Amino acid sequence: WKALSALYKFTSDAYGVRNPMLKIEKPRFKKKPGQRLSRDQAKRFLSVVGTDLEWALVTCYFGLRFRRVEAERLRLGDIKSDYIIVQGKERTEELPLLPLLRDMLLKLQNGRGPLSPVFPIKADALAYHTKQLFKRAGIDDVRGSPHTLRNTAGRLWLTYGGDDRANRQLLRHGNRTMTDHYSELNIDELYVLEERFNPMLNLMRELPTTLTNTTGVRETKADSQSGDAISTWNYETPPTTV
Incomplete structure (x- = not known):
């Protein structure tokens, strides 16, 4: 046409x-639903995550529902004590940041300063590592992409009992209605909901091989970006195409 x-x-x-x-x-045409993992598939996916880089990228795409470009733009200085600054498609926003998710991101700090990117590799390389995790988990009936993880987080939030309004706000959809904007929750209210309904942390609580304490202690809202646990990178270099 x-x-x-x-x-x-x-x-x-x-x-x-x-x-x-x-x-x-x-x-x-009827809009097709976005590709996403089932709850069992998501648990299987998390069970194969191993390196610090893998946990950090899964934290971005699944735990925090980042888009590819948002993960690429993320700087270490954007990681605050209990919130994170997101350089989105249309605007800069703040999201609540739970202690365990913060720790997973800061493991990539490795002595670098606040202006350094969390991931000093391109978005395509991050997408490659994400796809490798799907393969390792034996998931081949959905597209192994960062956006699939974002869609999955949005769906599982509702499965775990979270409300749709907060879900849309955490996903940062650009087409939210005027009513959505008038009824927006503040970051402290979102933090409380994240502690209860965050899909990544709920799934990790169900896995025997991951951390049993997924809550952590919320710090005061100070701009501290330093972490005690700093580890070196361990990741596979994506193959180059000729």
Whole structure:
């Protein structure tokens, strides 16, 4: 339809040919639901995460629902004591940051300063590592991408009992209604909900091989970005294409 409309519009404008497409309505298709993991698949996915880099990228895409570009833009100085600054598509926003998720991100600090990127590799390389995790978990019926993890987090938030309004706010959708904006929760209210309904932490509580204490202690709202546990990187270099 788009190709024919463009063709007839051009011929009509250039040569005065009658445009029959003006009488044909644009076809409407039912929007397909975004790809996402089931609860069991998500547990299997988390069970194969091993290195500090893998936990950090899963924290971004699944625990914090980041988009690819947001993870690439993330700086160490954006990681605060109990919130994180997100450089989004349209605006800069703040999200609540639970202690365990904060610790997973700061394991990549490795002595670098606040202006340094959390991931000093490109978004394509992060996507490659994400895809490798899907393969390792034996998940091949959905696309192994960061966006699949983001979609999964949005769905499982509701499965664990979280409300849709807070879910939309945490996903930072650009098409939120005016009512959504008037009824927005503040970051402290979102923090309390994250402690209870965050899908990544809820799944980790169900896995025998991960940390049993996934809550941690919330610090005061000081801008401390230092962590005691600093470890070196351990990750596979993605293959280069010729």
